[in-house]
Amino acid sequence: MTAAAAARQILTRLHEVMASRMHAQGKLDGVVDIIGESLDSEVCSIYLLRESMLELFATRGLNKSAVHVTRMAIGEGLTGTIAENVETLNLAEAKAHPDFLYRPETGEDKFHSFAGVPIVYRQRAVGVLSVQHVEPRRYEDIEIEALQTTAMVLSELIANAELVDEEEARSLAEGLTGTQNLNGLTLVKGLASGLAVYHQPRVQIEQVMADDIEAERDRVYRAFDKMRDQIDNLSNQAEFRVGGEHEEVLETYKMFAYDEGWSRRINEAIDSGLTAEAAIERVQQHTRMRMREIDDPLLADRMHDLEDLSNRLLRIVAGQLGTAASQGLRRDTILIARNLGPAELLEYDRRRLKGVILEEGSLTAHVVIVARAMGVPVLGRAAGLRGIIRDGDEILLDADRATATVRPNVQIAEAFDARFAKSRERQAAYAELRDVEPFTLCGTRIQVMMNAGLRDDMSSLAQSGADGVGLFRTEFQFLVSATLPQRERQTRLYRDVLDAAGEKPVVFRTVDIGGDKAVPYLASVEAENEENPAMGWRALRLALERGGLLKAQARSLLEAAGGRTLYVMFPMVSEPWEFDAAKAVFEDQLAFMRSKKKLIPETIHYGAMLEVPALAEVLDILAPNLSFLSVGTNDLTQFLFAADRANPKLAQRYDWLSPSILRFLRRVSQSLDGMDVDLGVCGEMGGRRLEALALLAIGFRRLSITPAAVGPIKELVSQIDLSELTPVMNEWLGDPSVNIRQELSKWAADRSIETD
Numbered sequence: 019m020t021a022a023a024a025a026r027q028i029l030t031r032l033h034e035v036m037a038s039r040m041h042a043q044g045k046l047d048g049v050v051d052i053i054g055e056s057l058d059s060e061v062c063s064i065y066l067l068r069e070s071m072l073e074l075f076a077t078r079g080l081n082k083s084a085v086h087v088t089r090m091a092i093g094e095g096l097t098g099t100i101a102e103n104v105e106t107l108n109l110a111e112a113k114a115h116p117d118f119l120y121r122p123e124t125g126e127d128k129f130h131s132f133a134g135v136p137i138v139y140r141q142r143a144v145g146v147l148s149v150q151h152v153e154p155r156r157y158e159d160i161e162i163e164a165l166q167t168t169a170m171v172l173s174e175l176i177a178n179a180e181l182v183d184e185e186e187a188r189s190l191a192e193g194l195t196g197t198q199n200l201n202g203l204t205l206v207k208g209l210a211s212g213l214a215v216y217h218q219p220r221v222q223i224e225q226v227m228a229d230d231i232e233a234e235r236d237r238v239y240r241a242f243d244k245m246r247d248q249i250d251n252l253s254n255q256a257e258f259r260v261g262g263e264h265e266e267v268l269e270t271y272k273m274f275a276y277d278e279g280w281s282r283r284i285n286e287a288i289d290s291g292l293t294a295e296a297a298i299e300r301v302q303q304h305t306r307m308r309m310r311e312i313d314d315p316l317l318a319d320r321m322h323d324l325e326d327l328s329n330r331l332l333r334i335v336a337g338q339l340g341t342a343a344s345q346g347l348r349r350d351t352i353l354i355a356r357n358l359g360p361a362e363l364l365e366y367d368r369r370r371l372k373g374v375i376l377e378e379g380s381l382t383a384h385v386v387i388v389a390r391a392m393g394v395p396v397l398g399r400a401a402g403l404r405g406i407i408r409d410g411d412e413i414l415l416d417a418d419r420a421t422a423t424v425r426p427n428v429q430i431a432e433a434f435d436a437r438f439a440k441s442r443e444r445q446a447a448y449a450e451l452r453d454v455e456p457f458t459l460c461g462t463r464i465q466v467m468m469n470a471g472l473r474d475d476m477s478s479l480a481q482s483g484a485d486g487v488g489l490f491r492t493e494f495q496f497l498v499s500a501t502l503p504q505r506e507r508q509t510r511l512y513r514d515v516l517d518a519a520g521e522k523p524v525v526f527r528t529v530d531i532g533g534d535k536a537v538p539y540l541a542s543v544e545a546e547n548e549e550n551p552a553m554g555w556r557a558l559r560l561a562l563e564r565g566g567l568l569k570a571q572a573r574s575l576l577e578a579a580g581g582r583t584l585y586v587m588f589p590m591v592s593e594p595w596e597f598d599a600a601k602a603v604f605e606d607q608l609a610f611m612r613s614k615k616k617l618i619p620e621t622i623h624y625g626a627m628l629e630v631p632a633l634a635e636v637l638d639i640l641a642p643n644l645s646f647l648s649v650g651t652n653d654l655t656q657f658l659f660a661a662d663r664a665n666p667k668l669a670q671r672y673d674w675l676s677p678s679i680l681r682f683l684r685r686v687s688q689s690l691d692g693m694d695v696d697l698g699v700c701g702e703m704g705g706r707r708l709e710a711l712a713l714l715a716i717g718f719r720r721l722s723i724t725p726a727a728v729g730p731i732k733e734l735v736s737q738i739d740l741s742e743l744t745p746v747m748n749e750w751l752g753d754p755s756v757n758i759r760q761e762l763s764k765w766a767a768d769r770s771i772e773t774d
Contacts, residue, residue, distance in 0.1 A: 026290045027056075028052065028053070028164055028167070029290060029291040030291065031056075032168065032227075033227050035049060035052065036171065036174070042175065043075070043076070045175055046064050046075055046076035046175075047076050049064065049168065049171075049172065049175075050062040050063065050064060050076045050077060051078050053078075053147070053149065053164070053165070053168055054079065056164065057157070057164065057165075059079075059149040059150065059151050060079045060129065060151055061077065061078065061079030061080055061129055061148075061149060061151070062077070062078045062079065062147075062149050063076065063077040063078075063079075063080060063148050063149075063150075064076045064077070064137075064146075064147055065090070065097050065145050065146045065147075065148070066137070066145040067092075067101070067143075070091075070092070071089040071090065071091060072090045072091070072092065072094075072097055072098060072145070072146060073086060073089045074086065074087070074088040074089070074124070075145075079129075079150065080124040080125055080126055081124055081125040083123065084121070084123045084124045084125075087123060088124055090119070090121075095118065095119030095121075096109075096112060096115060096132060096134060096148075097134060097146045097148060098119075099117045100134045100135070100143070100146045100148075101136055101143040102143070104136045104143045105136070106133075106134070106135045106166070106303070107132065107133060107134050108133045108157050108162060109132045109156070110130070110131055110154045110155055111130055112129070112130060112132035113130070115132075126150065129150040129151060129152055130150075130153065131150060131151040131152075131153065131154055131155045131156070131157070132148065132149075132150050133148065133149050133156075133157040133161070133162060133165065134146050134147065134148035134165075135147055135148075135162070135166050135169045135303075137169045137172050137176065138169070138173060139173045142404075144173075144176060147172060149161075149165065159304070162304070163287075163304060166300050166303045166304070167226070167290070167292065167296070167300055170223065170226045170292075170296055170300070171226050171227070173223075173226075174225075174226060196425060197423060197424065197425050197426055198406050198423075198424045198425065199421060199422070199424075200375070200397070200400045200403075200406065200421060200422040200423075200424060201421055202397040202399045202400035202421070202422070203379070203380075203397070203399040203420060204397065204398075204417050204419075204420045205376070205379055205380075205389070205396040205397065205398040205417070206386060206389045206394060206395050206396040207395060207417050207418050207726065208393070208394070208415075208417050209417070209434075209437070209438050210352060210372035210394075210395050210415040211350065211352075211372065211373075211412070211413065211414050211415065211434065211438070212350035212352040212370075212373065212412075212413060213349050213350065213351060213352065213411065213412055213413070214354050214408065214411040214412075214413050214424075215342045215347065215352070215353055215410075216342065216354050216355070216409055217342055217353055217354065217355035217358060217362065223293070223295045223299055225293050225296075226292060226293060226296040227291055227292065227293065227296075228288065228292055228294075228296075231288055231289065231291065234288050234293050234297070235288050237335055238281075238285070238294045238297070238298070238331075238335060241334040241335040242331065244334050245275060245327070245330055245331050246275050248330070249275045250272070274327055275327055280324065280327075283301045283304075284297050284301050285297075287300050287301055294335045295335060295336050298328055298331055298332045299332065302325065302328040302329075302332070305324055325356075325357060325359075326358065326359025326362055327359065330362070342366070343362065343365035343366045343367075346367065347366060347371060349370065350372050351366075351370050351371055351372060352372060352373045352374070352413040352415055352422075353366065353371060353373070353374045353375070354375050354403055354407055355374070355375075355376055355377070356376070356378060357376055357377065357378040357379060358376065358379075358385045363389060363394075368394075372395075372415075373394060373396070373397070373417065374394060374395070374396045374397070375396075375398075375400050375403065375407075375415065375422055376396065376397070376398045376399070377400060377402075377403050378398065378399065379396065379399060380398065380399075390474075395415060395417035396417060397415060397420060397422055400422065406424055411424055411425050412424075412425060412426060414426050414430070414434045416434075444729075444730075445729070447733070448728075448729025448732070449729070451483060451729055451732045451733060451736075452480075452481070452482065452483030453483055454736075456731075456732040456735040456736065457735070457736065458735055458738050458740050459736070459737070459738060459739040460739045460740050460742075462719070462740055463719075464714065464719055464720070464721070464735045465485045465486075465488075465720040465721070466484060466485055466721055466723070466728055466731050466732050466735065467484050467485050467487060467488030467489075467523075467525075467698075467700075467720065467721065467722040467723070468482055468486075468722065468723060468725045468728055469487070469488065469489040469490075469491070469722055469723060469724055469725075470487050470489070470490050470515075471490065471491035471492075471493075471494040472494055473511060473514050473515060473518075476514075476515055476518035476519065477518075478725035479518065479725075481725070482725045482729060483728060483729070484522075484728045485522065485523075486519065486522040486524060486525075487522070487523070487525060487722075488525050488648065488698060488700050488721075488722025489525055489527055489587070489648065489700040489722045490515060490524055490525060490526045490527060491527055491530065492512075492526055492527060492528060492529050492530075492571065493529045493530050495507075495508065495511055496529055505570045505573055505574050508570065508571060508574035509573075509574040509577050509578050511578075512526065512575055513578040515578075516578060516579060516582060523585055524585060525585040525586075525587050525625065525646075525648070525722075526585065526586055527588075527627065528558070528561060528572075528586065528587070528588055528589065528600065529568075529571060530556065530589040530590065557589040557590035558589055558590050558596055558600060559590065559596075562600065565603070568603050569603055569606075569607065572603050572604045572607045573607045575604075576607055576608060576618060577611070577616070579619040579622075580616070581617055581619070582620060583619060583621045583622075583623070584621070584622045584623070585622075585623045585625065585645075585646075586604060586622065586623070586624055586625070587624075587625040587626065587627055587646075587648060588600045588601075588624075588625070588626050589627045589629065589650070590627065590629050590630060590653070591626040591628075591629075591630065591633055591640075592632050592633060593632070593636065594636055594640045594643075597624075597626050597640060597643065598643070601624050601643070604622070604624070608622070624643070624644065624645055625644060625645055625646035625648060625696075626640065626647055626648075627647075627648050627649070627650045627700075628647055628649045628654065628686065629650040629653040629654050629657070630653075631654065631658055634685065634686050634689070637686065637689050637690065638689065641689075641693045641695050644695050645695070645696065646695060646697070646698065647686075647690065647695055647696070647698070648699065648720075648722065649683065649697075649698070649699045649700070649718075650701050651674065651699055651700075651701035651702065651703035652702060652703075655674060655679060656672065658682060659672060659678075674706075674712075675709060675712055675758045675759040675762065676758070677750075677751055677754055677758060680716060680747075680751055683713070683716055683718070684716040684717065684751065687717030687718060688717065696720060697719070697720065698718060698720030698722060699713055699718055699720070699721055700721075700722035700723075704718075704721035704722065704723045704727075704731070705723030705724050705731065706727075707730060707731065707734050707772065707773045708759070708762055708766065708773040710731055710734060711734070711738065711762060711766060711771075711773070712747065712762060714735070714738065715743045715744050715746075715747035716744075716751075717744075737769070738769075738771065743765070
């Protein structure tokens with residue numbers, strides 16, 4: 019029997035139970051028997067939400083005496099966790115899960131495996147359907163899909179039998195009052211205020227089981243055609259035909275819209291007896307479960323794109339096409355969504371769209387690349403938005419601090435407005451420094467440069483008044499592409515960047531992918547199994563092994579810089595031979611271009627990033643071949659401290675003003691004294707005012723930072739006297755008992771120098 023036939027058989031039996039004249043309890047008892055038998059599972063149970071507690075309503079396999087007796091709070095035990103997170107669990111050993119809770123009255127102690135899915139009604143989890151088995155095993159995909167389908171059917175039964183207290187649900191929704199704070203992850207920095215608008219109302223599936231399978235299939239085919247036309251029309255808009263990373267993102271997004279595998283899975287769900295809406299939802303549920311199991315952030319982001327398209331397809335097939343974008347924004351808006359695809363974000367009126375808050379999202383998401391280009395602040399990883407925010411609530415978004423305030427009181431709103439106004443005043447003051455060269459009080463010229471990675475970032479060069487681009491991250495183009503970017507496309511990007519920079523220098527860092535920035539088209543078994551990806555097969559190590567990759571990039575950079583000065587920087591150099599090998603690739607391509615009488619750069623400056631501490635021990639060997647050295651403070655610090663910078667438990671150990679870091683950096687600076695090597699920092703450390711003071715005090719004269727930090731750092735430079743600060747810093751570094759952060763803050767405050 020095929021999977022579709024097996025599913026159809028389950029649905030047919032469920033339909034018979036649902037159509038019978040039995041009372042609701044009898045129907046629930048029949049459902050658990052059908053699922054238990056069909057999945058050959060000793061236990062099948064249904065929990066429903068009553069009086070804000072999950073109550074065991076029906077079971078096959080657990081003690082019958084526990085029915086209407088066993089109750090759990092939302093978030094309590096495995097069942098409560100499923101309801102709280104509205105997610106599927108599939109466990110070979112239930113007791114190994116941290117949220118496992120044993121209820122002795124059920125007699126479940128002999129069962130090992132556990133799988134459960136939420137029963138969703140009007141966007142809320144109102145119950146849980148679960149199965150258990152004596153033998154430890156994960157349930158197969160087809161079994162999980164059967165549970166998800168049954169949960170859809172149960173939502174109909176629950177609605178018709180009034181098993182859900184709608185008055186309670188309504189009061190819970192209306193009870194969203196008072197000021198609440200949200201915490202999340204900063205995806206795009208910025209401040210914004212506006213009224214909450216949900217990106218899309220969830221399509222309520224009224225009918226799960228199909229009356230005519232072929233009619234449902236025809237509805238899906240027509241919906242697919244309409245959705246693809248929408249995506250094609252969007253990609254043909256004028257603003258997307260001029261190049262840029264957002265165009266490449268949209269192409270990847272478009273690729274999913276035409277994915278035959280996705281449409282095939284929906285068709286298979288229809289074959290099992292589901293309506294078009296229910297089939298799309300079931301495939302979408304399976305996608306969400308997959309997303310939670312994917313560690314690779316890039317692949318997870320692409321699954322988010324597929325989720326976005328599923329929502330679009332569901333709205334089309336249900337005839338509910340109205341989204342906040344199509345209806346038009348009539349006020350300053352903070353957009354609320356579980357997640358967003360890049361195409362959907364671009365549909366909004368940019369005059370009204372002030373900010374975005376996502377329940378999910380990540381720094382590498384395609385929508386973040388587009389939002390950054392639009393200048394829209396984004397807060398991600400803000401959980402439980404539906405339970406906190408109502409449509410129309412006032413929201414103050416502070417993406418700089420990774421927070422948002424919902425329904426602020428008068429005092430909070432006034433404080434935010436004052437900060438917003440002060441921010442605008444400061445931006446105006448920084449704008450006045452745009453054309454001012456940053457000199458210290460003692461007359462030392464400091465180079466203040468900016469970091470970039472997108473073609474659209476280059477507009478910030480003139481706006482900020484930066485001396486140039488001290489770090490252009492070339493890997494962004496690789497991360498948003500479905501395949502390895504062709505040499506011609508790379509050349510076009512690099513040439514556009516150089517054109518935008520004019521006479522100002524641009525330091526191109528060769529591609530830094532692999533490790534935690536994996537791309538599927540360069541995947542390897544070794545890389546997938548890495549326990550410490552940040553210290554593994556990545557950056558220059560990967561590029562030297564994949565010689566064609568670095569060769570193509572070298573050729574692209576050399577061609578783009580024809581007749582100009584080219585600055586090339588190699589990432590994650592550990593030993594001099596790696597730098598020499600990378601430089602040789604460029605020199606070979608240069609010789610080839612000369613032989614073909616092609617236009618070549620007038621001058622090439624080669625540099626390296628110091629991220630691996632070992633490189634500091636061989637700088638005397640490497641320095642004669644270097645034009646410049648840039649310290650990558652983010653990676654360097656986590657390597658020195660053996661502290662993963664993404665681990666919140668280690669945040670306090672990741673201190674840039676610890677004596678160990680500053681002594682190390684001072685030693686690097688001193689080792690290059692008298693050598694013709696330009697030393698700088700590129701990383702977050704240089705963009706923080708207090709940390710920048712320390713860097714300048716120990717000998718660094720070039721800082722490459724985010725564009726937003728250029729103005730504040732230029733102002734800082736004009737307020738300090740290095741002849742006074744450097745001796746004091748040397749004294750502090752000589753006394754291990756000194757709290758340098760505290761002492762430096764006091765030093766700055768005594769001189770009316772503002773720090774972060």
